[in-house]
Amino acid sequence: MPVMTMRDALNLALKEELARDSSVFLMGEEVAEYQGAYKVTRGLLEEFGPKRVIDTPITELGFAGLGVGAAMAGLRPIIEFMTFNFSILATDQIINSAAKMRYMSGGQFKIPIVFRGPGGSAYQVSSQHSQALESWYAYFPGLKVVMPSTPADAKGLLKSAIRDDDPVIFIEQERMYGMKGEVPEDDDFTIPLGVGEVKREGTDATIIARSLMVPTALQAAEQLEKEGISCEVIDPRTIRPLDINLIIESIKKTNRAVVAEESHPFASVGAEISAEIAERAFDYLDAPVKRVSGADVPMPYAKNLEQLVIPDVAHIVAAVKEVAYV
Amino acid sequence: MSSQPTERSNSSKNSPAGSAGVLERPEEPAAQLNEDRDTLVKIFHQMVLIRRFEEKCAESYSLGKIGGFCHLYIGQEAVGVGAISALRLDDYVLTSYREHGQAIAKGISPEAVMAELYGKAGGCSHGKGGSMHLFDADVNFLGGHAIVGGQIPLATGVAFASKYKETDQVTLCFFGEAAVNQGAFHESLNMAQLWKLPCIYICENNMYGMGTSLQRAMSSQNVASKARSYELASESVDGMDVLKMREATQRAIKRAREESLPTLIEARTYRYMGHSMSDPGNYRTRAEIEKYQERDPIKIFTKTLKDNGLLSDSDIAEIEAQVKEEVEKAIRFADESPLPDPKELYTDIYANPIN
Numbered sequence: 233m234p235v236m237t238m239r240d241a242l243n244l245a246l247k248e249e250l251a252r253d254s255s256v257f258l259m260g261e262e263v264a265e266y267q268g269a270y271k272v273t274r275g276l277l278e279e280f281g282p283k284r285v286i287d288t289p290i291t292e293l294g295f296a297g298l299g300v301g302a303a304m305a306g307l308r309p310i311i312e313f314m315t316f317n318f319s320i321l322a323t324d325q326i327i328n329s330a331a332k333m334r335y336m337s338g339g340q341f342k343i344p345i346v347f348r349g350p351g352g353s354a355y356q357v358s359s360q361h362s363q364a365l366e367s368w369y370a371y372f373p374g375l376k377v378v379m380p381s382t383p384a385d386a387k388g389l390l391k392s393a394i395r396d397d398d399p400v401i402f403i404e405q406e407r408m409y410g411m412k413g414e415v416p417e418d419d420d421f422t423i424p425l426g427v428g429e430v431k432r433e434g435t436d437a438t439i440i441a442r443s444l445m446v447p448t449a450l451q452a453a454e455q456l457e458k459e460g461i462s463c464e465v466i467d468p469r470t471i472r473p474l475d476i477n478l479i480i481e482s483i484k485k486t487n488r489a490v491v492a493e494e495s496h497p498f499a500s501v502g503a504e505i506s507a508e509i510a511e512r513a514f515d516y517l518d519a520p521v522k523r524v525s526g527a528d529v530p531m532p533y534a535k536n537l538e539q540l541v542i543p544d545v546a547h548i549v550a551a552v553k554e555v556a557y558v
Numbered sequence: 559m560s561s562q563p564t565e566r567s568n569s570s571k572n573s574p575a576g577s578a579g580v581l582e583r584p585e586e587p588a589a590q591l592n593e594d595r596d597t598l599v600k601i602f603h604q605m606v607l608i609r610r611f612e613e614k615c616a617e618s619y620s621l622g623k624i625g626g627f628c629h630l631y632i633g634q635e636a637v638g639v640g641a642i643s644a645l646r647l648d649d650y651v652l653t654s655y656r657e658h659g660q661a662i663a664k665g666i667s668p669e670a671v672m673a674e675l676y677g678k679a680g681g682c683s684h685g686k687g688g689s690m691h692l693f694d695a696d697v698n699f700l701g702g703h704a705i706v707g708g709q710i711p712l713a714t715g716v717a718f719a720s721k722y723k724e725t726d727q728v729t730l731c732f733f734g735e736a737a738v739n740q741g742a743f744h745e746s747l748n749m750a751q752l753w754k755l756p757c758i759y760i761c762e763n764n765m766y767g768m769g770t771s772l773q774r775a776m777s778s779q780n781v782a783s784k785a786r787s788y789e790l791a792s793e794s795v796d797g798m799d800v801l802k803m804r805e806a807t808q809r810a811i812k813r814a815r816e817e818s819l820p821t822l823i824e825a826r827t828y829r830y831m832g833h834s835m836s837d838p839g840n841y842r843t844r845a846e847i848e849k850y851q852e853r854d855p856i857k858i859f860t861k862t863l864k865d866n867g868l869l870s871d872s873d874i875a876e877i878e879a880q881v882k883e884e885v886e887k888a889i890r891f892a893d894e895s896p897l898p899d900p901k902e903l904y905t906d907i908y909a910n911p912i913n
Contacts, residue, residue, distance in 0.1 A: 294745030301715020
């Protein structure tokens with residue numbers, strides 16, 4: 233299996249799906265001539281032409297809504313946000329139009345659209361360009377939310393998202409574009425939405441992590457293994473719908489849970505997962521669920537302060553030790 | 559026709575709410591009759607049907623049979639009927655929450671619209687949308703949208719899809735003048751002209767965004783002229799004259815279908831009723847409303863048809879009787895239609911549900 237970066241795996245998924253279905257088009261800021269602000273769309277304009285790979289003005293609400301309208305009329309748009317920070321301007325169209333159109337029309341209109349781009353923490357770009365927004369989108373029935381943590385998952389999940397008939401929020405971690413891994417070449421390789429994966433098996437504690445926190449949790453698990461604590465690492469991969477059964481089954485085995493996430497702790501996806509665990513597996517727990525979250529502050533610029541915000545290996549190790557009472 | 563912007567109105571017509579105040583709306587000569595009698599009578603019938611339908615809605619609302627918000631179209635019938643009468647059945651319409659009349663004009667049955675207002679399973683959105691979210695995929699009526707201006711980018715996307723698929727369908731997008739102050743309007747016009755999309759934007763300028771008059775909300779009150787910023791073709795039309803609306807829309811449709819170009823039409827109109835049923839209307843006088851009612855769109859069209867010998871008093875009485883029966887039929891259907899099955903609560907959320 234070839235080894236490639238997350239960036240190239242995403243590029244391959246886009247390329248294969250654009251080739252597979254002529255109703256798929258890609259639209260966003262700098263996706264075409266500039267080759268993508270993060271080079272995820274490199275080469276696509278050359279291969280598919282300006283009809284299908286379209287540079288937009290900086291007009292996020294406008295092109296997000298245009299995408300939803302195009303989906304109502306039978307196309308399958310992929311709308312790139314240069315970063316998800318800019319999706320904040322488009323939330324009316326994502327939430328009030330994309331998420332609700334099928335329901336409020338009594339099932340008459342499907343909205344097969346993908347809103348994708350980088351999200352989560354970035355490198356020293358301060359408060360407005362470095363934040364995790366998945367809990368916003370995961371809140372709304374009608375949306376699906378996907379966050380891959382490996383290049384192979386990125387490819388398989390993005391292809392599924394593009395083929396899905398519902399609006400999908402697909403958040404790529406900005407710090408992970410250069411991360412390498414094996415990626416299946418098969419152009420029909422997909423990973424179903426809503427299915428999580430055990431990224432590492434273990435017996436003493438379960439760490440539930442997504443996106444950037446998956447490699448961080450795996451490093452923590454490796455370190456803890458040396459100290460005699462065996463951790464299971466679970467990546468739900470899809471935030472909505474959430475593969476809660478996979479998480480609960482793991483906790484029934486390990487009896488301890490740590491939820492790691494980059495986002496702010498208040499009303500986060502981690503808070504939801506913790507509540508689900510409390511409701512469904514309370515009797516199996518040997519310790520309260522422990523959450524490891526980003527600091528509850530806007531992202532600071534200074535490097536030393538920024539490092540204090542994002543959970544790292546040490547935070548997760550400490551949390552596991554806390555639930556393991558060691 | 560070139561892609562250069564066109565503005566058909568002269569300056570006096572272009573200042574519906576200029577320094578002289580909102581009441582300054584010069585009367586214009588009646589439109590020429592270029593249509594056959596059947597078409598004209600059908601248009602007349604539809605306007606009367608919408609008027610009576612909306613009057614019945616007000617009654618049903620006060621009886622508690624219609625819930626939530628209910629925005630009536632009375633006074634504005636010429637805009638929706640005139641514009642939609644110029645479309646093909648496979649063309650698209652997207653609009654705001656004041657859309658009962660436009661839904662009927664596009665071909666949704668009065669029964670299905672009334673049943674939707676009643677929150678019944680037989681409604682055109684199966685009782686899940688209500689007054690503000692009427693949809694019918696069969697007649698390409700793509701909603702009823704209730705965030706001011708939200709339908710404008712959507713319509714731009716529908717027009718984008720027609721161009722992408724190389725069909726010659728056009729999209730009509732209705733919105734009130736208050737939506738012109740939203741970013742969504744400006745973002746959409748820019749994209750539509752930039753990418754040459756076959757979208758026709760019809761601003762129904764009824765001069766009030768809820769209780770706030772145009773003068774209190776818009777620094778430059780010439781809506782049609784805003785198209786110049788984007789080099790879009792535009793015109794300002796007497797929205798009380800159904801034939802002028804139809805003809806302006808026909809010009810825009812030709813531009814859209816043949817040249818794939820957008821147009822902004824400002825339809826100068828007036829709403830007789832409150833913003834919604836709960837609006838006490840303290841922001842305007844009875845005299846102002848009565849002044850506009852002198853130029854009632856149905857009255858104007860009745861005169862045109864009579865002056866041309868196309869409609870007699872007995873024809874009108876016959877149409878009124880037919881309409882009465884149609885509205886009563888809609889009410890009966892809505893009354894008798896079952897409530898949505900509680901099982902429907904959790905359907906239609908996802909096309910591909912998982913778990």
